[in-house]
Amino acid sequence: MAVLNEEQTMLRDSARDWVREKAPVGAFRRMRDTAAPLGYDPAAFAEMAQMGWAGVVIPEAFGGSEFGYLSLGLVLEEMGRTLVASPLIASSLAAASALVMGGSETQKSEWLPKIAMGEAVATLAVDEGPRHDPLRTALKAEKTGAGYKLTGAKTFVLEGMAADLFIVAARTSGQPGEAKGITLFLVPADAKGLSREQRHLADSRGYAALNLDEVELGSNAVLGEADNGADLLEKTLDRARVGLAAEMLGMSVQAFETTLDYLKTRVQFGQTIGSFQALQHRAAKMFTELELTRSCVEAALTAIDNDAADTPQAVALAKAAAGDTLHLVSREMVQMHGGIGMTDAHDAGLYMKRARALEATYGSTAWHRDRWGRMAGY
Amino acid sequence: MAVLNEEQTMLRDSARDWVREKAPVGAFRRMRDTAAPLGYDPAAFAEMAQMGWAGVVIPEAFGGSEFGYLSLGLVLEEMGRTLVASPLIASSLAAASALVMGGSETQKSEWLPKIAMGEAVATLAVDEGPRHDPLRTALKAEKTGAGYKLTGAKTFVLEGMAADLFIVAARTSGQPGEAKGITLFLVPADAKGLSREQRHLADSRGYAALNLDEVELGSNAVLGEADNGADLLEKTLDRARVGLAAEMLGMSVQAFETTLDYLKTRVQFGQTIGSFQALQHRAAKMFTELELTRSCVEAALTAIDNDAADTPQAVALAKAAAGDTLHLVSREMVQMHGGIGMTDAHDAGLYMKRARALEATYGSTAWHRDRWGRMAGY
Amino acid sequence: MPDFGGEPEAFRVEAREWLAENFPPSMKNVDLAMTVDAPTGDAKLWKERMGAKGWGTPTWPKVYGGGGLTPAEARMLQQEMARIGARNPIGGMGVMMFGPTLLEYGSEEQKQRHIPPIVRGEIRWCQGYSEPGAGSDLAALQTKAEDKGDHFLVNGQKVWTSGAQYADWCFCLVRTDPNHKHEGISFVLFDMKTPGIEVRPIKLINGYSPFCETFLTDVKVPKENLVGPLNGGWTIGKRLLQHERNSLSGGGGSAGRFAAGKPLDQLAKEYVGVDEEGRVADPDLRTRIIRHQMETKAFMLTLMRAAAESKGNQGPSNATSIMKNAGSKVGQDRAELAVEIMGSQGLGWEGPGFEAAELEQVRNWLGGKATTIYGGSAEIQNNIIAKRILGLLDHQ
């Protein structure tokens, strides 16, 4: 665990206590089993917002606390432990970051206070295909007299069913594959011509597919600079990615601890199975990977807080390390639990499903490894 | 172990008996410690030849037994077990195959009987750089009135210090990187303008670097067809590669068995270390890989005997599988032996050094995996 | 028609002719062995004909209705069926596991009673082995069978009873002596309609319920349903597990079952795309697909080698001991890669936006995790290799 200041310690402890009392895995399971329409529990998110967690990266001037990314990462890690579903990553981290970094004063004033209070949910609408690839943005934004007309489709939009605001990556010029020509637009969910449909994924969250059919927007809907939105998008995505990595770290820690408890209590052949050396060494391996991953995640969060030049590398490392570790631990969680881990009544499957969904979001482990290699110049 | 016919069973048993009596690892160690100039023991090779092992893939008409590649593979596996150094792969397998497949009647009559009797040693001279890459052949062969003039260098030539005949890949046209324009030449070791120098590698065999300075050859020195030697070279190399894989399989089996013996006898904490479950499971993993690798090696040898269309794929698989398995087993051999495995007096280091040398020869594991992927069309 | 020459090939002609007459072409490539509902129409016809001929259990003795074929003849039959796309309609645990065991250990009466219905595919069997406290340590089972004169009174709980909700009969390990672990176990059979049996399906992480919990409360099992000697059930039970393992590790087992669908390289080209040289565009993913496909090939070659060796005169192959772990690894790796290749699209659970093949993939991926747990976990397989094959000892 990184060395924390007093604010951060308090924040982490309050998140930890809240999760323990209000949001154990059972809460997520109930949400899933009742097929909650948004893919999370709005009352729980309201509580989070009340505790200030929705405004951690938002400046005080716009109703946030501006505690920074490491601070929000600590909260996300605690949420990850028990699979808490909420718009913290999509809205309070990703969309908020995009607005803070790229928004006009008007845009910030309109949206950030509502996001910080949890009164509005915002999210990125980036991907158009099965795999993350922001440069392949094809959704068309044509210039009109008054502004732009957007036509196209987006998919796998996080918290897309709950969102009040979409930050849509569109193409104002250039070809799919090119950075130049990508523009970000603020599109309210009630815009004429916009429709959404839920996508049911294995992790039971609120994904949506969007369809934009000649959605008319004013010029003031552009976030940042027209045609030059790729940089802002990439910086925003990196903030979202490190949030995903923090959630994955929390999940890994809890999946490991749950498994460790089982190793200490399950008896076979007259012995606790944790006394079998082959399992001991596999547990040691997991512990080792967890410690290494924690370093990567905390370093990436800190890099963002410090606006470090190597932030993209640090983020790629964090997302890849967290992806590998979570797969390892969630697979071992099922295997070491044996038959009981295969049942829907046990938590192991929930971790495994969420693990894959997080991996696929905003760049897989392989994608980030390749990205890291390209950035390192080989 | 593949289902063998009577000839093959006899051949394997005689190789096994001979190795046990005449060529334990100690024999290789003595050869190394006395810095035998050829990198093998000529008297031992004479015995092998006497038993017919040098002529296994050579037609009866030229003094061989024509038992085939699976048969020679069985012998090579037994040689691999105790690290027997000999020109069996370079001469009796690789060079003999090139002559059988590509030689004129005159060329065959001149060289094959001598190779089959072990009276002459022949070898391929292919690579010019640190890593295997036959298409990058640059050694220049210029047309002259009477034939060709060869100028350039070759390196890491197997048994290059002992060879009487080099089968040299040269470029008669085209550019390095192109298949077209590669021609194979038979170059006697005593050709004017040819010089060689020993290269001392970690595995203590008889590698040589060659220098060809305007070596004059007649047109009858061309093996196969001028400019179109790449196919013959590739088929020859595949035969050599599967021989390397067979040797690697034998090494892996012996390294594993030696380690298994140690696990059964070494006592720590009042127990044989083989009773510790973590080591048991690692032993089971090794055994599993050995069984899988055996299937690949035997399938590749059989593919050659059957002239199967998928021989290149089968060979790439065998070389890659044998490479991975031998690394695994030789590393575990050192690790499981602990300190004693780190000493030069123990055999473990000899296996580890030979493992890397074999991997680097005629295409690394990575190279063959990529090759396999390209052949499979992705 | 080619001249097959030699005596044994005469059977091939017989098989071919019988199949030409009796195999309904509509059944080509239709797999009935795993279906739950009673077949109708051509399916019913095909099953009845094969059952009556005994060729669904080709090597079982004729006296109990089996095919009575030699192994060589059975192979020919298999080849002839494969040639025309005819699948064996007789299957399930009765054929794969219980039948061979009963033929070896059952009394004459038991064989006469139970084997013919298996041969005809009429009776479905389920396996009462695992218990909540006895997973990998199967011999720790506690389900109690008390001697009540003409019957045993059985009380306890079984788990992972596969297909119990559809089964007619159950073969079951019970404890008849609480004072001995392995030597206190007996092997009994009972009708699933016996009073006191309650079956509850278990929902798995992939949403399916192929297994059940089975609660046994004062279940009366007639003494005639004891197989082998009292307290001698462990040997029989273990023998049955060998049949299970063989059926799990073969081409039709884990590797085959979970390696359904398009080849990974094709999947990758569709979902990931290719670079200028036609290679899968994500180089990291590509190298792992290649590696996996090569491992799969190595596994398939090992299956073939083991089959050839067991046909040859070398006795059983060592390679068989690695099959379950190697096969399940190949299957699980494949499923992981497929899900990874398809990205978010490979994680659909239900509803619109996903093709059937995509939805199936995620269920396969999750369901396949069981292949390293059931039928002897990967850890148990490694213990077996280490101890039985490699001769390593336990702590002394």
Place this chain on the structure above:
Amino acid sequence: MPDFGGEPEAFRVEAREWLAENFPPSMKNVDLAMTVDAPTGDAKLWKERMGAKGWGTPTWPKVYGGGGLTPAEARMLQQEMARIGARNPIGGMGVMMFGPTLLEYGSEEQKQRHIPPIVRGEIRWCQGYSEPGAGSDLAALQTKAEDKGDHFLVNGQKVWTSGAQYADWCFCLVRTDPNHKHEGISFVLFDMKTPGIEVRPIKLINGYSPFCETFLTDVKVPKENLVGPLNGGWTIGKRLLQHERNSLSGGGGSAGRFAAGKPLDQLAKEYVGVDEEGRVADPDLRTRIIRHQMETKAFMLTLMRAAAESKGNQGPSNATSIMKNAGSKVGQDRAELAVEIMGSQGLGWEGPGFEAAELEQVRNWLGGKATTIYGGSAEIQNNIIAKRILGLLDHQ
């Protein structure tokens, strides 16, 4: 000169001024700590000055010649030295392992006698721990020390005594009670010139001989050289191993030692070449290099995190327990990849045709295999994590 402000930074000024006056510029980036021969010229001067000042062992008590600095001051000194490329000339086992242990457990006389020469870098110590029959199970050691009134009579054999051929003194674990395993071990010191000591270097697979076998025949060890209580040596010996592990897992340990040479990506570009897009031409190799470099970065970040945490107020970091295995894995993987990248050229043993860096690489690769064996093997480290950190129990 910048204004450092605050009290503690005053020491930084002192350090900087002292170094400016006493550090010979010719010693920039020269590492003396591991050299075997006695230094001369500037090297001798630098070593003597640092020794006299006590700054080679900065936090050791002043009363025994140490620097007497606080940890904060020691860090400032280290930073100031790094700034000008000054390496600590005082090193070896005395500094890394024996000194800290003696300061904790030694008698006043022992400290006064043995610490000052270590501080001045005058005495080289070696470690008499392992024996042929006692490797990972160190407490199984058999070297016998009999009580002969004023001295112990020591007989036995030690192995892996690193640097014994150059050492002046030895700290050694001996058996003083054959009837108790852990409670029968004592910690003694002896002069390597004592009669009865024979040292034979052991040649390793990389051709070097950094370790020895040490034969002890009727070696007389004065009673005053017993550290701690009789039969109480195991606690002291284990404590010393912690110092060893810390020194092995740090940046200067295995990872650092075996990660010498060019970065792998640069090596790959030279030996393998690049494709049209400037990527390493072998895609399989490239992905593994990337993976390794990322793992290395994760390890380095973990070193930094553990250091920060130990400076912070959180107590010792859990992360330290993984350092030895993680560090040695990174080092070994790097060496394997380097050898693979360089192909046959990376396997040169001696003679012409190879550059010095190439020849060194193969020796590093082989020598690095020891890092998962000595100082507590990888298996022992995993046992420690499983039991001490994770709380898993042995079989009961």
